[in-house]
Amino acid sequence: MYDRTRRDLTTMKACLSILVMLAVIAAVLAGGYWLYQQQAAKDETTTLTLQNNTSYGLTVNMKGPLVVQFAIMPGKSQTRTIAPGTYDVEGTLSDPQTDGFKSTWTFDRGGKYNAPFTRSAGGSSGSTGQLVSAAQMQQQQQQP
Numbered sequence: 001m002y003d004r005t006r007r008d009l010t011t012m013k014a015c016l017s018i019l020v021m022l023a024v025i026a027a028v029l030a031g032g033y034w035l036y037q038q039q040a041a042k043d044e045t046t047t048l049t050l051q052n053n054t055s056y057g058l059t060v061n062m063k064g065p066l067v068v069q070f071a072i073m074p075g076k077s078q079t080r081t082i083a084p085g086t087y088d089v090e091g092t093l094s095d096p097q098t099d100g101f102k103s104t105w106t107f108d109r110g111g112k113y114n115a116p117f118t119r120s121a122g123g124s125s126g127s128t129g130q131l132v133s134a135a136q137m138q139q140q141q142q143q144p
Contacts, residue, residue: 057094
């Protein structure tokens with residue numbers, strides 16, 4: 001009787017060890033799948049970088065799937081995560097001698113966009129300069 005009880009306990013311990021091992025494997029697989037999903041979602045993030053290549057403060061307002069506002073100091077840049085879609089964009093400089101601009105930009109899911117802002121000639125002799133950007137907005141190449 002003692003041998004049978006001992007054998008039953010050994011069998012039960014072996015079964016419990018197998019169950020624990022299977023639970024650990026399932027947890028590792030679930031964690032790996034969760035990390036994979038997080039990385040896949042990150043790769044589909046749409047980002048926009050605005051560069052202020054002027055000597056004045058830059059304000060850019062975007063209205064579309066989200067309302068986004070950038071306020072960028074001279075010579076600086078800002079990168080934001082935005083929702084994909086089409087936006088009406090307006091930009092102004094703190095220089096009263098520079099006209100702003102209006103445009104429409106469309107962003108694809110997962111795109112990485114860059115828009116450098118410059119100021120056209122004018123303004124220094126009393127004529128009005130122009131804030132330039134819309135034509136230069138570009139999607140950066142995706143790295144494999």
